[in-house]
Every structure is written in structure tokens, then in C-alpha cells.
Amino acid sequence: QVQFVEYGGGLVQPGGSLRLSCAASGFTLDDSAVGWFRQAPGEDREGVVCISSENSAYYTDSAKGRFTGYRGNVENMMFLQINDLEPQDTAVYYCATGGICTYNSGSYSWIRDHRYLEVWCQGTLVTVSS
Helix, strand or coil: CCEEEEECCEEECCCCCEEEEEEEECCCCCCCEEEEEEECCCCCCEEEEEECCCCCEEECHHHCCCEEEEECCCCCEEEEEECCCCHHHCEEEEEEEEEEEEEECCEEEEEECCCCCCEECCCEEEEECC
């Protein structure tokens, strides 16, 4: 059975830190690129980081410096560490697998790779507020 479960959202004060995690079962995270995304209230979903199958991480400009995405030492898990949280980081955060990191117009982004199973987690709300 394929499951992709996300953990770690919640209410955080500005300046705080948070680590989100996604745990996969029934499939492997190792073969394809994985990605983190977020969707703020009233906004379109945007990419945060694409992590290739070789574990190279490519961040969007807005995520550089405060966000760290990585595959964990624990098998079939991935993480997003967010430091120095700001109110504008308030969003639902999603993880996804089954993609490829593609370079276009000066930056990398996660897009679906049809060779692999595409799976999205359920999303978790991160609220940054005092």
C-alpha cells in the first residue's frame, strides 16, 4: 500500500524554527527527485526546493538561506528545515516524489518524471504568528 505522510506543521513564532518530515511506505524515495512546495492563503502553489536522486538540492530564490531540504538517514524519509521563520512563510507545505529537477530560465524546479510513481503527501499547515 502506497502511503506518503507528512508531519511537523503547526504554529510558530516569528524567528522560530521548524522541521517538516515526510515518510513514505510502499514505494521508494531514492529513485527520483523529491520536492517541497508551499501554498500560501490565496496564492498559487510554489516550489521551495527540488532534491535530485543524487541528493543535490536546488532552491527557489525565496527559499535560499533559511530552508534546507534533504533526504534523511532514515530510509524513505525526507525533511525540510526552516529557520528564522517569517509571517510570509505561513502556508500549507507539501512534499512530492516522482519528479526530476529541471533547469529552466535560470532556476531549477521539480517537474513530474513519468518514469516514476508520482505521489504527493497530504500537506501540513505552518502558521507563523506571534
